[in-house]
Amino acid sequence: MMISGVVYSLGDWIAQCVEGKPLFDFDRTRMFRSGLVGFSLHGSLSHYYYQFCEALFPFQDWWVVPIKVAFDQTTRATLWNNIYFAVLRLLRFESPASISSELKATFLPMLTVRIFLWFRFLHLLILLFTTNFLTICSLRSPVT
Structure with a gap:
């Protein structure tokens, strides 16, 4: 949970710098x-999500991994993004009606972007995992 809080804080600081704010003149409240939100929700919700995912897909075969990844990158990611933005807006004292209308308006575009972004870079991830897997296997093999 602590790591999630630190990462989300640093991520927001980087986002503000990308938005054009000076490096040390940023919105500390934001x-x-x-x-x-990262500290209080991300770690614990992720823990329960992965337990749920293991119960939903209890198989250990190779074909389960792509199913879990697809489920994670569509369903879980979209659900978490909605929770994250809703809680952030509640912390800014926005009305539940405005939060609900914005989430309804952005849900489908957000899901679509995630799917297209994910499948566009999927081959890079497969290459990365394959390279790492082969490296680990070569380190574990006995030297002859």
């Missing part, structure tokens, strides 16, 4: 809110 960064704190983001870190608070």
Whole structure:
């Protein structure tokens, strides 16, 4: 949970710098809110999500991995993004009606972008995992 809070705080700081704010002149309240959501929700919800995912897909065969990855990158990612943005807006004291209308308006575009972004870079991830897997296997093999 602590790691999630730190990562979300740093991520928000980087996002503000990318948006054009000077390196040390950023919205600390916004960064704190983001870190608070990461600290209080991300770690614990991820823990329960992975337990749920193991119960939903209890198989250990190779074909389960792509199914879990697809489920994670579509269903879980979209659900978490909605929770994250809703809680951030509640911490900014926005009305539940405005939060609900914005989430309804952005749900499908967000899901679509995630799917297209994920499948566009899937081959890079497979290459990365294959390279890492082969490296680990070569380190574990006895030297002759």
